[in-house]
Amino acid sequence: MDYTFYKLLHMIGLCSLFLGLGGMISYSKGTSPFKGLIGAFHGIGLVLILVGGFGIAAKHQLGFPTWMMIKLGIWIVMAAMIPLAKKGILKGAALWGTVLILGAFAAYLGVVRPFQG
Numbered sequence: 001m002d003y004t005f006y007k008l009l010h011m012i013g014l015c016s017l018f019l020g021l022g023g024m025i026s027y028s029k030g031t032s033p034f035k036g037l038i039g040a041f042h043g044i045g046l047v048l049i050l051v052g053g054f055g056i057a058a059k060h061q062l063g064f065p066t067w068m069m070i071k072l073g074i075w076i077v078m079a080a081m082i083p084l085a086k087k088g089i090l091k092g093a094a095l096w097g098t099v100l101i102l103g104a105f106a107a108y109l110g111v112v113r114p115f116q117g
């Protein structure tokens with residue numbers, strides 16, 4: 001498996017995660033005929049992002065710099081989004097906004113790679 005494979009995996013994982021998050025946020029406490037699918041997209045997306053991210057890092061011998069640690073932190077928050085939304089700790093526009101801002105920041109970290117320490 002080469003760099004391109006892991007990078008594609010990372011991107012496909014992102015599509016899947018954000019579809020899952022969008023679906024999950026829009027039904028929150030109600031119900032949805034796609035409940036199972038939404039959970040699967042969220043979970044599979046998280047796995048693909050992680051495998052892809054660490055795959056890229058290994059192929060390009062990036063080590064585990066600060067920007068990658070922060071991305072891992074964001075990944076954990078994205079994983080926790082389902083319980084956070086279910087318990088009503090984050091809801092409505094705040095939930096949509098948090099997901100977008102965190103996703104945008106993770107993308108910035110991957111593209112610019114600041115904090116190389």
Ligand code: HEM
Pocket residue numbers: 010014049050052053054056057062068071072074075078102103104106107110111
């Ligand atoms: C929700 C969380 C995440 C988002 C939204 C995200 C987003 C992105 C994006 C858009 C890129 C493309 C950069 C480019 O093509 O220049 C990227 C690259 C990358 N990401 Fe993530 N990512 C996330 C989580 C992670 C995690 C958890 C890891 C690993 C621990 C990771 C490791 C990487 C690496 C190593 C690159 C490669 C940068 C390069 O090719 O130069 N990412 N990420």
